[in-house]
Amino acid sequence: MSKVITGATMSLDGFIAGPGESGFDLLFQWYGNGDVEIPSESPSVPASRVSAASAELVKAEYAGIGALIVGRHLYDMTKAWGGRHPLGVTTVVLTHERPADRPEDDENFVFVTEGIEAAVAKARELADGKNVVVNGGQMARQCLEAGLLDEVGVELVPVVLGAGKPLFAEFSGAPVQFDGPHTVVSGTGVTHLRYSVKK
Numbered sequence: 001m002s003k004v005i006t007g008a009t010m011s012l013d014g015f016i017a018g019p020g021e022s023g024f025d026l027l028f029q030w031y032g033n034g035d036v037e038i039p040s041e042s043p044s045v046p047a048s049r050v051s052a053a054s055a056e057l058v059k060a061e062y063a064g065i066g067a068l069i070v071g072r073h074l075y076d077m078t079k080a081w082g083g084r085h086p087l088g089v090t091t092v093v094l095t096h097e098r099p100a101d102r103p104e105d106d107e108n109f110v111f112v113t114e115g116i117e118a119a120v121a122k123a124r125e126l127a128d129g130k131n132v133v134v135n136g137g138q139m140a141r142q143c144l145e146a147g148l149l150d151e152v153g154v155e156l157v158p159v160v161l162g163a164g165k166p167l168f169a170e171f172s173g174a175p176v177q178f179d180g181p182h183t184v185v186s187g188t189g190v191t192h193l194r195y196s197v198k199k
Helices: 052-063 072-077 079-083 116-127 138-145
Strands: 004-010 015-017 036-038 048-050 065-071 091-094 109-112 131-135 151-156 178-187 190-197
Touching: 004 015, 004 138, 036 052, 048 052, 052 065, 052 178, 052 190, 065 072, 065 116, 065 138, 072 079, 072 091, 091 116, 109 116, 116 131, 116 138, 131 138
Parallel strands: 004 131, 004 151, 065 091, 065 131, 091 109
Antiparallel strands: 036 048, 151 190, 178 190
């Protein structure tokens, strides 16, 4: 069965975004500091250029992804990535209300209003045996609280933001223990860490 995975780029003091949705320029520097191109399927998001070590890891992981789950906030903030997510797989958007400009689901976006369990079930169906990736933040917290999460990836970058949004903000089920890290890869300006959720 496919795994449900979340991941996020994180500062050394544990934030995936700075105050007021800031700090992304610092958090995401590693996406542009290397020589290996990672293509983008989005018309509005350029290809990444990462170090060889990062590329080896993320290319293998990206190949195993069958569907994504994001929240409406990220969907709106990115303007739907110009119509297609950079990874080129169907994205399930968990929302209270379908956007007016998207009356029907298609191969790019599927909208679910019935909660995180329904979103994961739909994403698993779309993934066709591949992994489901849940965006960090609120979606990741809801998955962990519901016992649906299998793995967590952290892209740890050498920056301190001082305040902001943690990966599992307002998590109600703490403490939760993880196994690992079972993968540690040192890229340029980033350390990739992978953990399994103890079941």
